[in-house]
Amino acid sequence: MEAGNASGYGAAETGTFLTRPYMPNHVTVSETTETTIGLKWDVVETATSYIVTQNGTIIGTPAEPAFTATVLTPGATYTYEIQTVNATGESQKAVFTWISRPAAPDGVVTVPEAYQADVTWATVNGAAQYIIEDGDTELYRGSDTRATLTGLSDGKTYQFTIRAENA
Numbered sequence: 390m391e392a393g394n395a396s397g398y399g400a401a402e403t404g405t406f407l408t409r410p411y412m413p414n415h416v417t418v419s420e421t422t423e424t425t426i427g428l429k430w431d432v433v434e435t436a437t438s439y440i441v442t443q444n445g446t447i448i449g450t451p452a453e454p455a456f457t458a459t460v461l462t463p464g465a466t467y468t469y470e471i472q473t474v475n476a477t478g479e480s481q482k483a484v485f486t487w488i489s490r491p492a493a494p495d496g497v498v499t500v501p502e503a504y505q506a507d508v509t510w511a512t513v514n515g516a517a518q519y520i521i522e523d524g525d526t527e528l529y530r531g532s533d534t535r536a537t538l539t540g541l542s543d544g545k546t547y548q549f550t551i552r553a554e555n556a
Contacts, residue, residue: 410435410473412480413454423463423490429455430483433473440472440479450474463492464515464555491516491553494534505539508551516553523549 392399410433419427428441432454441449441456444467449456461467466488473480496511508521512534521529521536528549529536541547 435475513553
């Protein structure tokens with residue numbers, strides 16, 4: 390930068406500045422359980438740290454472009470906002486919404502009869518449907534917390550798995 394008048398120009402002065410960083414891109418889930426979620430995103434070159442908020446509350450300020458949120462409620466919806474921080478300030482927020490995996494059904498009661506079995510279980514928070522499987526064979530898929538499994542062989546032992554899925 391130079392200043393001048395009719396007599397000429399004075400000495401030049403130079404300067405540098407750093408712009409605010411851009412928001413994190415490509416936010417993805419790296420891992421998830423019923424009570425945790427791992428998030429990762431692309432590195433922002435000028436970042437000194439990142440700010441991670443969960444439902445409006447800051448839960449972490451990692452230096453690397455990854456964070457694991459813990460102590461989630463199974464089947465609940467969470468909104469995450471991630472910002473980049475550098476010496477000049479904070480970026481806009483990258484927003485990511487996630488429904489945590491539902492818990493395993495409990496209170497399972499099985500009443501076997503010849504060629505069929507009635508299975509009931511407690512409602513699972515956040516579950517959109519339930520699946521009952523015997524190994525790789527699906528025996529039931531639906532939203533009810535009661536299923537009558539038919540077409541079973543008489544006198545055979547079945548080892549079934551019941552799980553909840555969310556949307």
